[in-house]
Amino acid sequence: MRKHVAMGAAVAASALLLAGCSSPAAETPEESTGSAGEIVIWTDAEREAAITAAAEEFEAETGATVTLVQKNFEDLRNDFIAQVPTGEGPDITVGAHDWLGALVTAGVVDTIDLGERAADFEQVAIDAMTYEGQLYALPYSLETIALLQNTALVGDEAPATWDDMIASGLAAGTERPFVINTNGESGDGYTMYGLQTSFGAPVFVQDDSGSYTTEVGMGGAQGEAFAQWLAENGTAGTGYLSTTVDYDINNELFNSGQAPYTIQGPWAISAFPDVDVAVNPIPSAGGETAAPFVGVQGFFLSSQSDNALLATDFLVNHLATDDAQRALYEADPRIPALTVLADEVASDPIIAGFLASAQGGVPMPSIPEMGSVWDFWNAAEAQIINGADPVTTWNQMITDLEAALAG
Amino acid sequence: MTVQLDAPRTTAPIARRPLEPRRRGFGWGFIVKLALLALVNAVGITVILAAWRTEAWVILIASIVLLVIVDAVYLAKRALPLKYLLPGLSFLLIFQIFTLGYTGYVAFTNYGSGHAGSMEQAVEAALIQGEQRVEGAATYPLAIVQRGDELGFAIVDDGGVRVGSELEPLSEAGGASLDDDRPVDVPGWEVLPRAAVLSDPELQERVVNLRVAVSDDPEDGSIRTRDGTSGSIYSSTLSWDEQAMTISDSETGLVYAADDRGNFVAQDGSRLAAGWYVPVGFDNFVRAFTDTALAAPLFEVTLWTFAFAILTVLSSFGLGLLFAIIYNDPRVRARKLLRTLFILPYAFPAFMSALLWRGMLNSEFGVINDLFFFGADINWLGDPFLAKFAVLWVNLWLSFPYWFLVCTGALQALPGETLEAATIDGAGPWRRFRSIILPLLLVSTAPLAIASFAFNFNNFTIIYMLTGGGPAFPSSSSGLGSTDILISAIYQISGVAGGTADYGLASALSIIVFIVIGVISALAFRQTRKLEEYQ
Numbered sequence: 001m002r003k004h005v006a007m008g009a010a011v012a013a014s015a016l017l018l019a020g021c022s023s024p025a026a027e028t029p030e031e032s033t034g035s036a037g038e039i040v041i042w043t044d045a046e047r048e049a050a051i052t053a054a055a056e057e058f059e060a061e062t063g064a065t066v067t068l069v070q071k072n073f074e075d076l077r078n079d080f081i082a083q084v085p086t087g088e089g090p091d092i093t094v095g096a097h098d099w100l101g102a103l104v105t106a107g108v109v110d111t112i113d114l115g116e117r118a119a120d121f122e123q124v125a126i127d128a129m130t131y132e133g134q135l136y137a138l139p140y141s142l143e144t145i146a147l148l149q150n151t152a153l154v155g156d157e158a159p160a161t162w163d164d165m166i167a168s169g170l171a172a173g174t175e176r177p178f179v180i181n182t183n184g185e186s187g188d189g190y191t192m193y194g195l196q197t198s199f200g201a202p203v204f205v206q207d208d209s210g211s212y213t214t215e216v217g218m219g220g221a222q223g224e225a226f227a228q229w230l231a232e233n234g235t236a237g238t239g240y241l242s243t244t245v246d247y248d249i250n251n252e253l254f255n256s257g258q259a260p261y262t263i264q265g266p267w268a269i270s271a272f273p274d275v276d277v278a279v280n281p282i283p284s285a286g287g288e289t290a291a292p293f294v295g296v297q298g299f300f301l302s303s304q305s306d307n308a309l310l311a312t313d314f315l316v317n318h319l320a321t322d323d324a325q326r327a328l329y330e331a332d333p334r335i336p337a338l339t340v341l342a343d344e345v346a347s348d349p350i351i352a353g354f355l356a357s358a359q360g361g362v363p364m365p366s367i368p369e370m371g372s373v374w375d376f377w378n379a380a381e382a383q384i385i386n387g388a389d390p391v392t393t394w395n396q397m398i399t400d401l402e403a404a405l406a407g
Numbered sequence: 408m409t410v411q412l413d414a415p416r417t418t419a420p421i422a423r424r425p426l427e428p429r430r431r432g433f434g435w436g437f438i439v440k441l442a443l444l445a446l447v448n449a450v451g452i453t454v455i456l457a458a459w460r461t462e463a464w465v466i467l468i469a470s471i472v473l474l475v476i477v478d479a480v481y482l483a484k485r486a487l488p489l490k491y492l493l494p495g496l497s498f499l500l501i502f503q504i505f506t507l508g509y510t511g512y513v514a515f516t517n518y519g520s521g522h523a524g525s526m527e528q529a530v531e532a533a534l535i536q537g538e539q540r541v542e543g544a545a546t547y548p549l550a551i552v553q554r555g556d557e558l559g560f561a562i563v564d565d566g567g568v569r570v571g572s573e574l575e576p577l578s579e580a581g582g583a584s585l586d587d588d589r590p591v592d593v594p595g596w597e598v599l600p601r602a603a604v605l606s607d608p609e610l611q612e613r614v615v616n617l618r619v620a621v622s623d624d625p626e627d628g629s630i631r632t633r634d635g636t637s638g639s640i641y642s643s644t645l646s647w648d649e650q651a652m653t654i655s656d657s658e659t660g661l662v663y664a665a666d667d668r669g670n671f672v673a674q675d676g677s678r679l680a681a682g683w684y685v686p687v688g689f690d691n692f693v694r695a696f697t698d699t700a701l702a703a704p705l706f707e708v709t710l711w712t713f714a715f716a717i718l719t720v721l722s723s724f725g726l727g728l729l730f731a732i733i734y735n736d737p738r739v740r741a742r743k744l745l746r747t748l749f750i751l752p753y754a755f756p757a758f759m760s761a762l763l764w765r766g767m768l769n770s771e772f773g774v775i776n777d778l779f780f781f782g783a784d785i786n787w788l789g790d791p792f793l794a795k796f797a798v799l800w801v802n803l804w805l806s807f808p809y810w811f812l813v814c815t816g817a818l819q820a821l822p823g824e825t826l827e828a829a830t831i832d833g834a835g836p837w838r839r840f841r842s843i844i845l846p847l848l849l850v851s852t853a854p855l856a857i858a859s860f861a862f863n864f865n866n867f868t869i870i871y872m873l874t875g876g877g878p879a880f881p882s883s884s885s886g887l888g889s890t891d892i893l894i895s896a897i898y899q900i901s902g903v904a905g906g907t908a909d910y911g912l913a914s915a916l917s918i919i920v921f922i923v924i925g926v927i928s929a930l931a932f933r934q935t936r937k938l939e940e941y942q
Contacts, residue, residue: 037606062605078908085524087461102907106523107532107681113633115546132680134536184765185789185877243789244771303532309604309611313634368520371907375886375899379879386789388881396881403700404886 037064039311041299042080042093044073050331054324058314064307066314077102084108084302091311097128097296100136101368109136110301112312117320125337127210128296128363137298138315140325141334144294145191145265146357147283151276153260158280162195165261165283166240172260177240179259184246187382189374191263192230193293197362199226199286203373204365212365214405218377219398222286227384227394229285234385241385266334266354279353281360294361296337369405376401444481448474473497514914515686520907522669522684530647532681533654533663533671537645541628548588549630549638551604551614552596560619560630561590561598562638570596576620577630589636604635611635654679684911691915704880704887705896711795712892716863719802720856726803727810728848732840734811735818746815753808761872764801791889794874798890802869806859810852817851818844846938853935860931861924870895893920 043051048070055066069090071079077099083089085108095103103109111134118126118135125139147165149156153172159165169177182188189196193203196218205217218226233240245253251271254262263282282290299319305311318324325338329345335355336342346352364370380397384390451474458467480486480493516522524532547562552570559572561580568583568590584592591598604610618629621640628642644658654663654671663671663678669685672678696702730749734742752760767773768787776785787797821844829839870876876891876899887896893916901913 037608037611063602064605081520081523081908085528102520104532104536105521105680105682107529107535108523110535111538113540113639115637115639132536134539184769186875242771243786244769246769249769249772303535304528306608307605307611308615309633309635313605313636316634317636368907371520371902375879379877379886379888382789382877383879383881386786393881 037062037307037310038067039064039092039305039307039314040067040069040090042069042071042076042090044076044094045070046332047094047328048331050324050328051319053327054319054321055314058318062310062313064310064314080300080302081106081108084304087304089302089304091302091305091307092315093300093302095137095298095300097137097139097298098364098366098370099300100129100131100366102371103300104131104136105368108303110303110305110308111136112138112301112315114138114316114320117316120339121337122339122342124294124358124361124363125296125298128294128366129298131366132211137300138320139296139298139337140319140328141297141332142294142337142355142358143265143267143297143334144354144358144361145194145263145282145292146354147280148254148262148264148268148272149278149280150254150257150260151278153257156278156280159261159283162198162283162285169260174260175258176253177259178261179245179250179253180241180263181247181250182241182243182245182382182385183378185243185382185386187243187378187380187385189377189381190293192381194263194282194290194361195229195285196226197292198282198284198288198290199223199229200288201226202362203377204367204369206362212367214367214369216398216402216405219395223394223398224391225286227380227390230381230384231387231390234387236387243382243385266350269350277350279350279357281357289360292357292361293364294358295364297334298337372404373401376404440481444478447477451477473500510914510917513910514691514918515688515911516684517669517687517690517909517911518684518914519909519911520902521680522682524681524683526665526669526683529669529671529679529681529683530654533679534643534645534647536680537656538631538641538643541640541642544628544640546637546639547630548590549632549636550590550593551599551632551635552590552593553599554596558613558617559596560617560632560638561593561596562630563588563590568593571619571630573617573619576622601635687911691912692919694912695916695919701900707880707889708887708891708893708896711889712864715795715798715802715892716860716866718799719806719863719866720860722799722803723806723859724810724852724856726807727812728814730807730811731814731818732844735815746811749811750808752804753806753812755805757805758868758872760805761801761869764797764804765873768797788874789878791878794878794890798869798873801873802863802866805869806863809859813852813855814848817848820851821847850935850938853938854932857928857931857935861928864892864924865894865920866892867894867898871898 041051041055048068051066051068055068058064059066073094076093076095080089080093080095081102085106089108100109114121114135121139122142125142126135129135129137129139147158153174154168159168166177181191183191189203196203199222201220201222202217204212205215207213230241231237235242247268250262251264251268253259254264255272255274257275269277282292284290299315301308301311301315322338322340325336325341329336329341333345333351335351335358336345342355346355376397380393384393451470454470455467455474458464458470477493477497480489547564549563550561552559552561554572557572557574559570560577561568561570561583562577563585568580568585569577570580570583570590570593571577580590580593580596582594583590599610604614614632614635618631618641620629621627626642628640630638631641632638644656645654646657647654652665655661656663661673661675661677663673666672667685668687669682670678671682694701695705733739734745734749739745765788767775770776770784770786770789773787775787776783785793787793825843825847826839829843834842870890870892874888874890876888876895878890879886879888886899891899897913897916897920900916901910902908
């Protein structure tokens with residue numbers, strides 16, 4: 001009997017508590033009409049401030065709430081793929097264009113329609129965010145690497161070829177004529193890619209429309225010539241390329257004036273406070289134009305968003321405006337994807353240099369197969385620089401890579 | 408726990424009640440208990456409702472079961488021991504058993520990139536990817552209109568307003584008025600204010616999914632809106648047939664059927680980008696052992712994992728013990744200071760030390776070659792053998808202080824009279840060490856050695872930070888390297904770093920590692936019981 005009383009009391013108390021908890025929550029929407037809409041945006045630390053600015057204006061106009069969740073940029077892709085299907089993901093995330101293949105095959109991104117506004121963005125940015133004919137993101141910045149030179153040692157004139165650059169570097173009388181990051185023993189195909197393309201050996205073959213196919217393009221005589229060149233300049237050769245150089249050592253050597261030339265991206269500029277830097281396109285080592293990878297960053301829309309209309313409205317009508325794009329640029333200066341803005345900021349010679357390099361570059365492949373390339377590619381380059389036989393190592397890498405892609 | 412609990416179990420006659428002060432049922436203790444239970448119930452019901460809303464059935468059922476058990480245990484009189492065990496058991500269930508169970512579940516699926524969601528989501532993604540804006544189509548200012556329960560679009564085209572819904576294609580709406588290029592009044596329809604649409608997720612979903620045909624001919628495409636303020640003409644060639652579970656492409660004539668591997672595949676072998684995850688049985692386990700690209704490097708990695716874990720424990724235990732014995736000798740001066748210095752590497756975060764050593768071992772710029780090898784060009788991290796040696800060396804440096812600490816403590820706890828008796832019996836230092844000190848020491852340290860083995864078996868930090876698994880095997884299509892241990896290999900194979908992930912395979916490998924460590928630990932602990940018999 002008493003047990004029943006106790007049970008009843010427990011139920012009554014829970015009900016009271018529940019009612020206490022839920023009633024204020026139920027009242028809120030009635031008080032402020034039209035504020036139920038909420039969009040969640042994943043961002044990294046650099047972009048948070050700028051998005052906040054655009055979000056405030058959006059909140060004022062529509063009465064919606066914009067919640068920003070800050071994450072590490074490197075974690076965004078996998079978290080997005082893992083969480084969108086469970087319904088826990090955001091409505092919008094910041095991301096890089098080369099994630100597209102993975103995002104599309106995972107079915108987690110929605111297309112977006114920029115309408116006539118698309119023409120206001122750099123063509124390479126729109127192309128990069130397009131996958132199989134569909135635009136999947138609002139692009140906002142470009143990034144690429146370029147040749148950085150110490151103007152005090154070698155002036156600001158761009159060397160036309162690799163040999164010119166080495167000659168001028170040697171003439172400067174520094175410890176090394178040139179230094180490039182190989183990410184230590186891991187190898188760094190990304191930084192080396194401009195030099196590789198100057199031999200005519202792209203990572204994947206592009207079709208007529210410029211889209212990447214899954215056919216590996218690094219093999220054959222051109223690829224072997226590049227491998228040969230790596231070996232000639234590796235540890236057993238001239239030693240200009242060395243696996244002892246990682247990101248920090250590279251920047252230290254350049255900043256201390258021990259090397260007048262390096263190949264780096266805009267993100268490393270802040271590591272060179274002691275050097276007057278000039279930015280130029282990467283010189284050709286193999287005769288053809290050196291085309292580095294161009295990365296495009298932008299905003300992706302979740303395919304499982306509960307507030308798709310609201311999220312699209314925010315992206316297309318608020319984040320794509322000149323003012324919002326300018327705020328993003330000011331929060332984290334990268335080459336803008338919006339042409340007007342790019343022209344505006346090109347008065348800065350450093351930005352102009354990277355912009356010029358980007359215009360000669362190629363978008364980094366966004367097909368999912370690219371994810372399999374890095375390990376093999378980087379390792380083979382590191383081995384060849386360390387003195388492994390160039391041609392057999394390179395061809396073995398191509399064989400292994402093709403096997404991995406087929407499997 | 409409370410007054411009520413302490414009450415005798417007899418069903419006493421009501422008449423005796425006033426005589427027994429302890430039987431006042433609703434004392435303070437009961438009220439506190441009631442409040443706490445109410446709180447637990449409130450939280451539980453909130454979780455259940457949230458799970459119901461997001462359709463997370465496993466969580467829903469688990470929370471209902473847990474909540475019922477909690478109420479039953481704390482309100483019933485009989486389950487006294489459970490009242491104390493239940494909180495611990497719930498945490499065990501949530502944090503250990505669930506994680507294990509989930510890893511086990513993933514190991515039997517093909518969850519990974521390209522197979523990340525459910526079939527329903529894959530269909531949705533395919534339809535999204537197949538629907539394209541008609542080339543050259545204009546963008547029309549648009550308003551969302553409603554007639555009863557029917558939603559429609561009103562667009563402004565050449566100054567006139569056209570209106571339509573899912574059921575009827577666009578037609579001229581006479582007498583409509585515009586404000587700022589947007590329809591504000593459409594006869595026969597109610598124009599929904601923008602704020603009302605944007606604040607209602609359900610309505611938003613209906614609007615996003617609404618397609619209004621441009622004309623009677625479906626080839627002309629249909630109007631859809633992406634942001635609720637403008638619309639354009641889209642057309643899709645893909646259509647989903649739920650009965651047949653196929654997606655057909657009207658342009659190419661291909662019919663993509665769902666296969667049992669979680670893909671939509673057409674007759675000619677082409678398949679749609681997005682797939683879903685399906686159970687694949689033991690495929691992942693079989694692959695780990697039979698895939699030629701994987702099996703050979705994984706075998707090498709496994710051997711090195713054992714070598715790494717065993718050598719690390721032996722070397723650091725040996726060095727720690729040696730120093731412990733030396734610095735335990737009363738003849739050594741400033742013992743306290745020296746002991747403190749020895750413990751320093753242990754106090755340093757391991758990943759920092761690994762990064763530091765990575766720099767010091769650099770063949771050109773590192774201090775190791777400069778100071779100790781006369782500037783020789785020894786490629787510590789680039790040579791397969793030297794890299795293994797470097798990993799062992801750095802791990803020795805990191806972990807011997809731990810053993811120094813443990814052994815010092817154990818040595819000081821050794822019975823002095825036994826050692827004295829041995830000395831009197833004429834045993835030399837080596838004999839005393841071998842026959843008395845070491846066996847007694849092992850009784851207390853062997854379980855720690857097993858724990859240390861298990862830890863190093865999975866010591867991801869040092870491998871990842873020091874060598875990154877490199878140098879890579881000269882030829883393999885796995886991307887593994889000579890210093891990779893199983894856990895770093897699993898990380899590599901899971902593909903989290905590269906972008907093409909295979910969580911199913913990675914989970915299967917984790918389970919294998921879990922079993923290996925479990926079996927070794929069980930066997931080893933059985934062995935240590937023999938040591939205790941020595942006492």
